[in-house]
Amino acid sequence: MKLQFEQVTKSFGDLNVIERFDNTIVDGEIVALVGPSGCGKSTLLHMVAGLQHPTQGTVYAEEQAISQPAPERTLVFQEHALYPWMTLKENVALALEFQDHPAVESRRQASQWLERVKLGGFEDYYPHQVSGGMRQRCALARAFIARPKVMLLDEPFGALDALTRMTLQSVLKELIEAERPTVVLVTHDVDEALYLADRVLVFSDRPARVLREFELGHIPKTHDLLAFADIRREVLTLLGIDTDVPATEQHLAKGETA
Numbered sequence: 001m002k003l004q005f006e007q008v009t010k011s012f013g014d015l016n017v018i019e020r021f022d023n024t025i026v027d028g029e030i031v032a033l034v035g036p037s038g039c040g041k042s043t044l045l046h047m048v049a050g051l052q053h054p055t056q057g058t059v060y061a062e063e064q065a066i067s068q069p070a071p072e073r074t075l076v077f078q079e080h081a082l083y084p085w086m087t088l089k090e091n092v093a094l095a096l097e098f099q100d101h102p103a104v105e106s107r108r109q110a111s112q113w114l115e116r117v118k119l120g121g122f123e124d125y126y127p128h129q130v131s132g133g134m135r136q137r138c139a140l141a142r143a144f145i146a147r148p149k150v151m152l153l154d155e156p157f158g159a160l161d162a163l164t165r166m167t168l169q170s171v172l173k174e175l176i177e178a179e180r181p182t183v184v185l186v187t188h189d190v191d192e193a194l195y196l197a198d199r200v201l202v203f204s205d206r207p208a209r210v211l212r213e214f215e216l217g218h219i220p221k222t223h224d225l226l227a228f229a230d231i232r233r234e235v236l237t238l239l240g241i242d243t244d245v246p247a248t249e250q251h252l253a254k255g256e257t258a
């Protein structure tokens with residue numbers, strides 16, 4: 001599903017968050033949005049989800065102005081947001097039951113999706129009985145089971161440790177390759193953006209505007225991002241991280257204690 005932002009401006013009262021944002025995301029493209037905290041990345045995602053509306057301009061999905069949420073555009077948050085009183089299987093099945101699929105068939109498919117995210121054997125566990133990484137695998141299964149055309153990912157692995165995050169990125173990459181939704185990913189993790197995305201947009205501080213766009217192309221990538229070292233350096237520099245100065249010295253220069 002193609003997404004288009006046409007002169008999108010968003011303010012909350014006096015706070016100008018996004019100014020005249022223009023961009024087209026083609027069907028099946030994976031675009032990462034990176035930028036300083038509070039610049040408006042999540043707000044852009046929420047407008048695609050139909051949860052918020054531009055103050056001016058329009059966001060289109062397949063040439064139709066987005067005015068409200070739709071199951072074909074799914075949002076995945078950092079917090080897994082699973083229902084604690086339901087098992088993993090029931091949580092995943094719910095996404096189909098919401099779309100009026102019969103319960104038995106929904107649960108059968110939910111079991112298959114839990115297998116796909118390597119949670120076979122944990123179908124009848126409750127969210128509090130599994131790890132944070134497992135809950136997020138479950139959240140991915142729940143997001144993908146209804147086969148949305150647009151997947152909106154808001155810091156999906158932000159709450160996980162670095163190793164678990166890398167494993168989950170690989171799981172997500174496999175699901176995206178198999179299902180081919182259009183993906184918009186908001187992340188603070190530059191390596192996550194480079195690993196998953198076909199294109200990376202780097203935003204300025206508020207009001208957010210695009211500082212640079214990096215076209216990576218839809219090529220197979222591994223976690224060894226050596227081939228992208230130059231782009232990585234450029235993105236970090238745009239975000240105000242000096243790649244020539246050791247991290248501890250930068251923190252100290254900003255007045256933080258070691």
Ligand SMILES: Nc1ncnc2c1ncn2[C@@H]1O[C@H](COP(=O)(O)OP(=O)(O)OP(=O)(O)O)[C@@H](O)[C@H]1O
Pocket residue numbers: 012015017035036037038039040041042043044
């Ligand atoms: N519903 C709202 N009402 C008022 N202000 C809001 C609302 N949603 C977001 N904002 C403000 O808009 C700005 C952008 O928020 P947003 O969450 O989009 O930033 P972000 O780039 O995703 O930040 P982060 O990277 O820290 O998650 C922030 O200053 C935030 O306080």
